Amino acid sequence: MPSVETVRGPVDTAALGNVLMHEHIFVLGTEVRQNFPGYLGAWDEDAQVADAVAKLNECAARGITTIVDPTVIGLGRYIPRVQRVAADVNLHIIVATGAYTYNDIPFQFHYNGPGLLFDMPEPMVELFVSDVRDGIAGTGVKAAFLKCAIDAPGLTPGVERVMRAVAQASLETGRPITVHTSVHNESGLIAQKVLSEEGVDLSRVVIGHSGDSADLNYLTQLADAGSYLGMDRFGLDVLLPFEQRVSTIVELIRRGYAERLVLSHDASCYIDWFASDARAAAAPNWNYTHVSDHVIPALLERGVTADQVKTMLVDNPRRYFE
């Protein structure tokens, strides 16, 4: 039986059940928070862990059994805190390795690497592989997939370096990839090109945030190359309204793409990029229960079958991790 690593250890892929494929728990900038405490809101460790447990158990009460958390370097990944949450929630939590940047790589990598001041093999590859094989920072928790990003600035040198390191670590470990992309510059296509050049099988890649687009030409092009489309920002109606997100999925399914779609919110229990009350006012449905409470009922109402919902929530995530 194929299994996948979760925060609480390996789980049979058949037991993953209903999976939200892109949710964060905590997105934190530790350095800013330590030096400017209170900026955009105070942080209380115990209260935030308890809040995360409550929010995730609410999600689990809807029948969701697994969440996939692509919080990596650049987003404040800190596995001991996720372990505290995982111990008290009725959900499998799958974590990632990789790096998240729209521009440059962290300075800790800037001078270290092939052809750089300190010439050495790409250190990120070895670090990402070790997160998969040996576990993350002594926690024993193993990363089950890799994550990188390409946003509005496109394929900057830093973005490309991370993407190629992620691809190489994926090939070495056999683990799949999720890419944060921007629909505005169709950067999913650039990601597919770079990952293909490295030899990655595009059917093992989620093109994240594809659901911000209603452009069926763009979306079917990505899916026809074999990748999953992350219809994964439900609740971010400010980026694309709910109705358009839903009708795009309905049309893609009508055209036979159910096996290429995964669902999620890209929500977090706590993200320190925004003041919490401003965020809640701007995106009131940006939480872990919107897909269960509103999206699936809307899809069913428009003729999507329960089987097709199962394909997106259960079968596609399972295949991705196998």
Ligand SMILES: [Zn+2]
């Ligand atoms: Zn995300």
